[in-house]
Amino acid sequence: MRSLTVASALLLVTAACGGGGDEPAKTADGKDVLTIAVWAYDQTPEFKALFDAFEAENPTIDIQPVDLLAGDDYAEKVTTMLAGGDKTDVLTMKNVTDYARYGTRGQLADLTDVVDGLPRESYRGLDAFDLDGTYYALPYRQDFWVLYYNKKLVGDADLSNLTWDEYAALAKSLTKGEGAEKVYGAYHHVWRSVVQAIAASQNGGDQLGGDYSWMADQYATTLDLEKAGAIMPWSTANSQKVSYDSQFSTGKAAMLPMGAWYSARLIADKAAGKHDTDWGVAPMPQPAKGAGVKTFGSPTAFAVNKNARNAEAARAFVEFASGEKGATAVAKIGIYPSFTNDAVLAAYAGVAGMPNDETAKKAFAPDEIMLEMPVSETSSDVDAILKEEHELIMAGEKPVPDGITEMGDRVKNEVG
């Protein structure tokens, strides 16, 4: 209790003391310091790639990352920083739900004039940052989900056009061994998006709508895979805090639905000798053949803190990172950028270690990418409810129909 009230008071005091107007800090050799909030700097190579590229273009600016370490808690840390009047110049917007909160609260600088000058047709994910006609962030990365596979474990199976039924049959056939030696046909991470956002993107479901019957088939597929022992039980993965990387890169799972961002890590870790997995990328399985590749994703962006000490350099960096030069810098390390043109896509395809066969090309050019979670002022409340009910379904605590009904009832009653 005391710690909570202390925190409240500190927030009040620091918020009152907050405000812009401070001069940018200088390094010993006279460069302007530009601070940028990031997560897990050492394990997220895109940050260094972008910072190095920007510094090379702007020798009078020294970027100093503010590493908030754990990715899962990033949003909470940024929220707390902003509440305390923090003056970090640039803030990475890890997802659009959190972005909407900061933007609507007036914690970010207006970048609409920058957006107005952009070649919009070259950008993916830009619209997600439109808050009633105002833009507070520019995307530099456009993630979407694909199916990773271990070439050695999958063998000559054709993954270019899988339905979920075929995927399930394949996962079961690839499962072998027992105990510590067991190799699963696939690994499904514990996030609710692995079921719910896939279902939304492929069945046209509205995650904010209150009717969640469109999730039923995807839950049935996932729970059937778990019952057959073809994927690690959700309860085990959740209680053991299993990482998807530890399952896939060590050959404990043959297939892995995951975001395109994972390619960069696989490439970097393989180059560093941390694993020797021969991996490929396929399109996300679909409910039926012939409907094109539908998947979901979420852009990642940079925003300028309203209290930035070095607002001018911050705007320059955000514009640089989202534009062609930033896109080229991240594409070269295997991150799919928001801005694309032929040169950028060539840089992405040309990354040493990046799969570039026909199946991979199809995976990297999905027909439809639905936003992982629609942006709305109710998004974070609905997200919390969907997560809680997802846990109960996956832990076997609630039958799927009951869980789906409960999601709808709670969203209608608690969020409105």
Next chain:
Amino acid sequence: MASLTRRRTTLVGWSFILPNFIGFAALTLVPVVAALALSFMEWDSYSSPEWVGLANFERMWNNATFWVALTNTCYYALGHIPLTLVAALGLAMLLNRPLRGVGLFRTALFFPYVTSLVAVAVVWNMLFSPDLGPVNQFLRAVGVDHPPGWTTSSDWSMPAVILTSVWRDMGYYMVLYLAGLQTIPAELYEAAKVDGAGRWARFRHITLPSLRPTTFFVVIMLTISSFKVFDLVQVMTEGGPGRSTLVLSQLIFREGITQGRFGYSSAISMVLFVIVLLVTLIQFRLQQRSER
């Protein structure tokens, strides 16, 4: 002259308590008052606070999640307080004898209390793992065909958290009870033995009454720590599965930090404050009555 001396004595007294009082005022009193004021406002930590009267409390009253968190917090307290108390007293009785290696046992039992709580939570999460954890492996070995899912079961997740917290806290409260036990004059026990009192009678009529001040202190401390439990639940279950281990402190954190509703979050913290205050006052009153 006498009045000057008295004034000087008073000033010296104030000078001794002033640093502590300044700390208390700045870090406790002002925040509590600020939280009370905020509970009547809508504030997102950035824009100007807006007076909303009792709207935050009304929202709380009508919010099912608040009632779930309140029920869970009481459930945790009702499990944690008596179990820790009994375990601590039992261990203290056991280790209040001139046993060989008693110091080692006392240290070993106290050790979890000074270990990082996050480390404790992570280790117990592994022990409670439904498929691979040693707890369930043991249960299967002794014939339990379907052992609990522990942290992934909505029925068992709170007992798992309670057991972990009892394991962590019992060593600390054992030390308090050991101190209390050592203040009881040995003559009392000898006299009782001479009068023919058995072990249970000596425990009931000498040990328990003598330990009343210690027990009172232990219960107060356990009550406060139980109602403000946060970190253990956050690391072990994050309030899940579903809302089965969501406690009030977590709800305060979620609503304030995650959702940016600092007014609503302060209103919940006020309710928590009042609950702890009331429970503590009731315990004080009961203690005073039993001393009469």
